[in-house]
Amino acid sequence: MNPVAFIREKRDGLKHRREDLEAFLLGYLRDEVADYQVSAWLMAAFLRGLDREETLWLTETMARSGKVLDLFGLPHPVDKHSSGGVGDKVSLVVGPILAASGCTFAKMSGRGLAHTGGTIDKLESVPGWRGEMTEAEFLERARKVGLVIAAQSPDLAPLDGRLYALRDVTATVESIPLIASSIMSKKLAAGARSIVLDVKVGKGAFMKTLEEARLLAKTMVEIGEGARRRVRALLTSMEAPLGQAVGNAIEVREAIETLKGRGPGDLVAVALALAEEALKLEGLDPALARKALEGGAALEKFRAFLEAQGGDPRVVEDPSLLPLAEELPLLAEGEGVVREVDAYRVGLAVLALGGGRRKKGEPIDHGVGVWLLKKPGDRVARGEALALVYHRSRGLEEALAHLKAAYALGEEARPMPLILDLV
Numbered sequence: 001m002n003p004v005a006f007i008r009e010k011r012d013g014l015k016h017r018r019e020d021l022e023a024f025l026l027g028y029l030r031d032e033v034a035d036y037q038v039s040a041w042l043m044a045a046f047l048r049g050l051d052r053e054e055t056l057w058l059t060e061t062m063a064r065s066g067k068v069l070d071l072f073g074l075p076h077p078v079d080k081h082s083s084g085g086v087g088d089k090v091s092l093v094v095g096p097i098l099a100a101s102g103c104t105f106a107k108m109s110g111r112g113l114a115h116t117g118g119t120i121d122k123l124e125s126v127p128g129w130r131g132e133m134t135e136a137e138f139l140e141r142a143r144k145v146g147l148v149i150a151a152q153s154p155d156l157a158p159l160d161g162r163l164y165a166l167r168d169v170t171a172t173v174e175s176i177p178l179i180a181s182s183i184m185s186k187k188l189a190a191g192a193r194s195i196v197l198d199v200k201v202g203k204g205a206f207m208k209t210l211e212e213a214r215l216l217a218k219t220m221v222e223i224g225e226g227a228r229r230r231v232r233a234l235l236t237s238m239e240a241p242l243g244q245a246v247g248n249a250i251e252v253r254e255a256i257e258t259l260k261g262r263g264p265g266d267l268v269a270v271a272l273a274l275a276e277e278a279l280k281l282e283g284l285d286p287a288l289a290r291k292a293l294e295g296g297a298a299l300e301k302f303r304a305f306l307e308a309q310g311g312d313p314r315v316v317e318d319p320s321l322l323p324l325a326e327e328l329p330l331l332a333e334g335e336g337v338v339r340e341v342d343a344y345r346v347g348l349a350v351l352a353l354g355g356g357r358r359k360k361g362e363p364i365d366h367g368v369g370v371w372l373l374k375k376p377g378d379r380v381a382r383g384e385a386l387a388l389v390y391h392r393s394r395g396l397e398e399a400l401a402h403l404k405a406a407y408a409l410g411e412e413a414r415p416m417p418l419i420l421d422l423v
Helices: 003-011 018-029 035-048 052-063 091-100 119-123 135-145 158-169 176-190 210-226 249-259 265-281 287-294 297-308 343-353 396-406
Strands: 077-082 104-109 147-151 194-201 230-237 245-247 326-331 336-341 369-372 385-391 407-410 419-422
Touching (some): 003 035, 035 176, 052 176, 077 091, 091 119, 091 249, 091 297, 104 119, 104 176, 119 249, 135 147, 135 297, 147 297, 158 176, 210 419, 230 265, 249 265, 287 297, 343 385
Antiparallel strands (some): 245 369, 336 407, 369 385
16 A cells, blocks of 8 residues: 555546555554545545545445444344434434334434534433443343434444544545545444434534535435445425424423424424334334324333433433523514524524533533524514523523524514425
8 A cells, every 4th residue: 555646546536446445544543554644635535526436435444444233133223313403302202213113223322512412412411321331232222122322432433533533623524425424434333224314404504505415415325325224314404493492401301292292393293204214214114103103102112211221211201300400581672473593593502501512522511401482483572582591601691692693583484394305
């Protein structure tokens, strides 16, 4: 392997051979190729692009760089990934629905960064709940409960972690092949046969336009098919936050209410759409999803899942076990119809309160957050509460400024459709 010749090849717009790509990247993992050489290659790949085969080879090399789980022996093994949003507690609803419908929902999840919340952060607001576990514990819970959500293991696709750290400091993050391969390498290593992808589009998402979201979705589906997995992607709107809750404990509360049949329409619609696609991929009746939700089986699966991972199952009946900070209403300064609730601004508000991280490793406050009383299309009178802010004084002024800017009133609202496309 000649790293300089390999970098020059991509610099000049040529296609790599699979064995060269593997040798270069695995050489980096073994510290035989320098990080400055990999940085140079990342910039060349960013500017010149990777074709469909190169993107698949990159993904599979990252997936095989560490432990690879095999869930194919379990009943209908499925996984789900969201590209990140605001108020996105969908995994907490989809997982129990699928487990109650006869699937094995075994998922590795990350922690939140910037304005998007992480599934592990939300679940850690449940007293005693633990996301760290051994591979044996992960597989045992998958077998026993049919539902397990674990913190991302450093043994899973370690090459991806090292490459992402370089991309982050070399301005090479915003590349569709590099983004798609990063996401899918972890999904392949986690071992599920069927994967549903929730690609968010809009102000609160990383993909701002339908075109770039569709390209990302198409690339990830192609990777999955190339790796002999069953994959579908839904493009869903993230112009406004999903549901009413944005935070950690407050989102778990809303997820529980949803599993009790009292959830907001937008959250229910996205969760059911994703669950139905997963069931179709596994050759099961998609009607099982609604039956599991409305019949209470999904709620019971969630209770069993919490208990299996050390969490207090009493939170299902007693929301006070998920305590929230001090409450302050945000009052409307005008009147009219809510035309817009900017998801990005709401995410920044929760970040300012301490409910998110500005950099990796920061502690977060599980009890802060925002409950949106008014969403697009709702009529508002002057002085009426738009939202409830849960705070401990930290960053309150900044959060209120973001929330005021997030709300736009007008004569009428034309909300974007919730589900935009299927790939």
